[in-house]
Amino acid sequence: MLYSENSNPQLLNQYQSLDTPFLLVDKQLMLKNLARLRSKTEALGAELRPHFKTIRALEAVHHLLPQRTSAITVSTVKEAEALAGEGYTNIVYAVGISEGKLPRIEQLIVKGAEVRVLLDTLEQAEFVSRYCEQHNCAIAALIEVDCDGHRGGIHPDDPKLIEIASLLHHGAASFHGVLAHAGESYLCFDQESLAEAARNEVKMTLKAANNLRAAAIPCDIVSIGSTPTAHSYQDLTGITEVRAGVYGFFDLVMAGIGVCQLDDIAASVVTTVIGHNKEKGWLFIDAGWMALSADRGTAGQPKDCGYGLVAKTNGQLVEAMQVIGVNQEHGIIAAVGCDAISFDDFPVGCRLHILPNHACATASMHQHYHVFDTQETTYENWNRIQGW
Amino acid sequence: MLYSENSNPQLLNQYQSLDTPFLLVDKQLMLKNLARLRSKTEALGAELRPHFKTIRALEAVHHLLPQRTSAITVSTVKEAEALAGEGYTNIVYAVGISEGKLPRIEQLIVKGAEVRVLLDTLEQAEFVSRYCEQHNCAIAALIEVDCDGHRGGIHPDDPKLIEIASLLHHGAASFHGVLAHAGESYLCFDQESLAEAARNEVKMTLKAANNLRAAAIPCDIVSIGSTPTAHSYQDLTGITEVRAGVYGFFDLVMAGIGVCQLDDIAASVVTTVIGHNKEKGWLFIDAGWMALSADRGTAGQPKDCGYGLVAKTNGQLVEAMQVIGVNQEHGIIAAVGCDAISFDDFPVGCRLHILPNHACATASMHQHYHVFDTQETTYENWNRIQGW
Numbered sequence: 135m136l137y138s139e140n141s142n143p144q145l146l147n148q149y150q151s152l153d154t155p156f157l158l159v160d161k162q163l164m165l166k167n168l169a170r171l172r173s174k175t176e177a178l179g180a181e182l183r184p185h186f187k188t189i190r191a192l193e194a195v196h197h198l199l200p201q202r203t204s205a206i207t208v209s210t211v212k213e214a215e216a217l218a219g220e221g222y223t224n225i226v227y228a229v230g231i232s233e234g235k236l237p238r239i240e241q242l243i244v245k246g247a248e249v250r251v252l253l254d255t256l257e258q259a260e261f262v263s264r265y266c267e268q269h270n271c272a273i274a275a276l277i278e279v280d281c282d283g284h285r286g287g288i289h290p291d292d293p294k295l296i297e298i299a300s301l302l303h304h305g306a307a308s309f310h311g312v313l314a315h316a317g318e319s320y321l322c323f324d325q326e327s328l329a330e331a332a333r334n335e336v337k338m339t340l341k342a343a344n345n346l347r348a349a350a351i352p353c354d355i356v357s358i359g360s361t362p363t364a365h366s367y368q369d370l371t372g373i374t375e376v377r378a379g380v381y382g383f384f385d386l387v388m389a390g391i392g393v394c395q396l397d398d399i400a401a402s403v404v405t406t407v408i409g410h411n412k413e414k415g416w417l418f419i420d421a422g423w424m425a426l427s428a429d430r431g432t433a434g435q436p437k438d439c440g441y442g443l444v445a446k447t448n449g450q451l452v453e454a455m456q457v458i459g460v461n462q463e464h465g466i467i468a469a470v471g472c473d474a475i476s477f478d479d480f481p482v483g484c485r486l487h488i489l490p491n492h493a494c495a496t497a498s499m500h501q502h503y504h505v506f507d508t509q510e511t512t513y514e515n516w517n518r519i520q521g522w
Numbered sequence: 523m524l525y526s527e528n529s530n531p532q533l534l535n536q537y538q539s540l541d542t543p544f545l546l547v548d549k550q551l552m553l554k555n556l557a558r559l560r561s562k563t564e565a566l567g568a569e570l571r572p573h574f575k576t577i578r579a580l581e582a583v584h585h586l587l588p589q590r591t592s593a594i595t596v597s598t599v600k601e602a603e604a605l606a607g608e609g610y611t612n613i614v615y616a617v618g619i620s621e622g623k624l625p626r627i628e629q630l631i632v633k634g635a636e637v638r639v640l641l642d643t644l645e646q647a648e649f650v651s652r653y654c655e656q657h658n659c660a661i662a663a664l665i666e667v668d669c670d671g672h673r674g675g676i677h678p679d680d681p682k683l684i685e686i687a688s689l690l691h692h693g694a695a696s697f698h699g700v701l702a703h704a705g706e707s708y709l710c711f712d713q714e715s716l717a718e719a720a721r722n723e724v725k726m727t728l729k730a731a732n733n734l735r736a737a738a739i740p741c742d743i744v745s746i747g748s749t750p751t752a753h754s755y756q757d758l759t760g761i762t763e764v765r766a767g768v769y770g771f772f773d774l775v776m777a778g779i780g781v782c783q784l785d786d787i788a789a790s791v792v793t794t795v796i797g798h799n800k801e802k803g804w805l806f807i808d809a810g811w812m813a814l815s816a817d818r819g820t821a822g823q824p825k826d827c828g829y830g831l832v833a834k835t836n837g838q839l840v841e842a843m844q845v846i847g848v849n850q851e852h853g854i855i856a857a858v859g860c861d862a863i864s865f866d867d868f869p870v871g872c873r874l875h876i877l878p879n880h881a882c883a884t885a886s887m888h889q890h891y892h893v894f895d896t897q898e899t900t901y902e903n904w905n906r907i908q909g910w
Contacts, residue, residue, distance in 0.1 A: 153599070153622055153623060153626070153910060154620065154622065154910075155910060156910070187850055187851070209812075209850055209851045210851065211541070229796070229808060229851045229852065230796035230797045230806060230808070230852075231796070232542065232794040232796050232808060232870075232871060233871050234541055234542065234794065235541060238541070254797055255797055255798060255870050257869065257870040257871065258796075258797075258870060261871070285799075285806070285849070285852065285854070286797050286799060286806050286852070317849075406620040406622065408617070408618035408619070408620050408646075409618045409642055409643055409646075409674045410643060411673075411674060418618060418673070418674050420617060420618070420620060423817075423883065424597075424886060425910075427816065428815065428816045428817050428818070428883065429811075429816050430816075430818075461673070461705075462575055462597055462882055462883075462886075463575070463597045463598060463617045464617065464618075464673065464674070466673070481645065482620075482643050482645040482646060483620060483621050483645065483649070494850055495811060495816060495850075498812060498850075498887075499886075500909075501908050501909050502909070520889050521888075521889050521890070522541060522542075522543060522544070522813075
């Protein structure tokens with residue numbers, strides 16, 4: 135982290151001039167996280183297709199992608215439109231398509247972007263095909279494969295897989311391949327179960343691709359990924375691309391799963407202590423769920439971190455202190471499971487950094503990211519793309 | 523609610539042209555909710571000081587306030603700046619003040635707004651006084667009173683109350699009164715406990731005011747409020763103003779507490795069904811925590827509503843269906859506690875309206891509100907004020 139007596143005076147001045155609460159990004163940590171997964175994935179022979187949903191700032195894209203033709207994933211059409219506007223053309227929109235969004239997808243394709251949509255029902259394949267026919271355009275689709283029973287998708291051996299792919303392949307739309315997301319990997323807490331979830335995601339998705347090929351349907355794209363499994367693959371033979379989102383920032387959920395350390399977390403919320411309740415042992419801060427999000431992603435983990443862990447401005451984690459409660463613009467910090475808070479160490483007015491449970495959720499609460507690079511001695515203000 | 527076969531064709535067209543997910547506000551319901559609390563409060567002889575934190579849209583202010591000098595509460599300096607920019611001058615910033623925010627408060631005062639800050643520690647009173655002295659300005663402060671042990675504030679009989687008020691009153695700042703928030707009233711689920719919470723909030727805040735007056739410190743403002751207690755006061759003698767925020771939209775938490783009915787809820791998220799998992803009995807929708815928020819405010823209530831209840835587009839509540847899970851841009855709806863979902867009634871592509879657990883949290887996820895008035899046959903797009 136960034137702020138100690140040795141900090142560059144200009145950066146420190148910039149940091150101090152910002153009103154709390156604000157989202158601070160440690161750029162060097164982010165770059166390290168981004169490079170780690172890209173090199174791991176490429177070493178295994180697949181392409182990394184970062185999920186833009188976490189960072190969602192155009193200023194960050196050239197750090198996420200080596201080239202304008204590099205692969206990227208989005209969670210909203212709005213992100214795709216923003217990326218295409220900057221010349222990024224290789225986009226997967228990885229939320230089940232609805233008919234109403236097709237005109238905007240068509241517009242992107244007309245303007246030269248290669249946007250692929252995702253679906254897992256015959257109804258969707260039908261309206262995509264019908265739209266392509268009626269509008270004389272070719273929208274490419276991927277079929278979502280259910281690899282672990284987590285959410286949506288079609289089981290690799292379900293005959294609907296072939297049925298839907300045939301409809302796309304032989305109709306006016308086009309079929310480009312299969313996509314899976316090992317959502318159950320969020321419930322893994324040791325290396326062995328992570329490796330197993332990763333192997334299973336690979337195996338099930340390859341099975342779907344091979345079933346399609348056996349039915350004479352080409353399946354060029356075989357896309358898998360989740361941040362936990364993406365860091366756990368050992369063999370990606372047959373897989374063309376890996377998707378992950380939160381790996382750039384990392385967070386307490388990912389640290390709990392074991393794919394990062396606490397000091398890899400590149401995003402935190404800077405807040406000010408605005409009160410004490412000494413009887414109850416509480417510090418009040420000016421960061422509530424508006425700044426932190428109400429995400430409780432660590433609630434089901436071996437170590438529950440409340441609404442976030444607490445670090446001093448020099449980066450030192452304050453062991454056993456947590457944000458135990460949030461209102462809209464108030465947070466409550468308390469000692470959990472051990473010593474009481476020494477109030478003299480946290481006077482009214484001092485700043486603290488809150489490490490987020492879930493960086494996607496915390497980042498989504500902020501319109502701007504305040505990005506500090508202590509190595510290059512730079513400060514940048516990034517704008518999050520908002521809405522749908 | 524709004525959408526049935528009898529709807530105005532232009533409004534229906536407008537509604538259908540909007541991509542999901544989006545936040546829909548039923549304007550007539552909102553106006554009814556706003557009028558209900560204003561008339562109740564004024565009938566009891568106090569002024570209503572609406573909390574802007576829920577709606578946060580300048581387009582709504584003239585519905586919240588009868589005049590530009592009417593009282594309003596804010597949760598961020600950003601809201602105060604936006605309101606002052608429109609000529610609204612009577613503002614309480616109801617989150618404990620930090621020193622770094624004083625220059626912006628001073629700017630607002632210089633421009634003619636009467637902004638009062640809130641504090642509950644000697645340290646805050648000291649830095650406010652010092653700032654006023656050094657900058658030759660007069661910032662007015664209220665002291666937060668702890669009426670129910672919920673969060674911050676000073677107990678009415680704590681000698682610090684007099685100490686802090688004296689420092690403000692005799693120093694360069696000014697002291698205007700006391701403010702309490704009956705946060706514990708969110709745990710009331712019947713009329714009797716609501717009435718008791720309301721009486722207690724009045725009693726404790728009056729006690730603080732009277733203790734100050736007994737120490738020869740004027741206490742002009744006696745401010746209380748929470749949406750549950752605001753609807754439950756019977757006697758406001760001695761109270762000058764009542765604050766409430768969520769009462770304009772209402773939500774499932776307030777319905778659970780019993781201060782509104784489900785059909786008073788004026789804000790919902792419009793979403794599209796994007797998939798089925800018939801084995802599991804799940805509908806997938808394109809509204810996840812990005813559109814609904816991750817708020818689980820009904821989790822501690824007698825009726826847990828998951829991440830929201832489900833209504834058809836004609837407003838009819840679908841009994842026993844709930845949003846049981848959310849990811850960033852996916853929601854999962856299932857039948858809870860009774861019949862399985864009839865999938866034919868909810869085909870891929872159909873729209874649903876999700877009633878929010880906590881309207882403040884859900885509204886905060888949206889940059890725009892789509893405001894429909896079926897009585898006046900108008901549509902408005904309101905812009906939420908964002909950030910701090």
